[in-house]
Amino acid sequence: MDENILGLVAGGITSVAMLPQLIKVLKEKDVKDLSLLMIVVLITGLSLWVWYGFMKDELPIILSNAFAVLVNIALLISYFKFRK
């Protein structure tokens, strides 16, 4: 398989994988079992992956990690909105 297609498929799947968690949180308005630490550390690491993608000039890495950063920022906002 062409490596760029493989990268885009992998990136698409891991990007889509983030959405059910966000949808679940938005629906149930309950974040008790989510880890705030995980969300914050993930945003940091994913941002570094975007930087890595730019240095290596690899579009699948840039796109999928940039999307993941956005989803995790949405989770972070939800966390503070819905925590009890």
Place this chain on the structure above:
Amino acid sequence: MDENILGLVAGGITSVAMLPQLIKVLKEKDVKDLSLLMIVVLITGLSLWVWYGFMKDELPIILSNAFAVLVNIALLISYFKFRK
């Protein structure tokens, strides 16, 4: 910054970011707010990233995604063990 060091740092952070969620689940023995769909889709996508890493011969991508696959398999096992 050297791109391989950047990749290893990014990979280290996103790998470590998975752990608080797993530790939280193992401690509280409660998976009500976790998304099973997310875990299953993530394992699929992360495995494709490992494949991509091998094709591109990029160690940071192989290592961090292989670790993430292991953590998500542990989450999957916990999900079925702790769900009510």
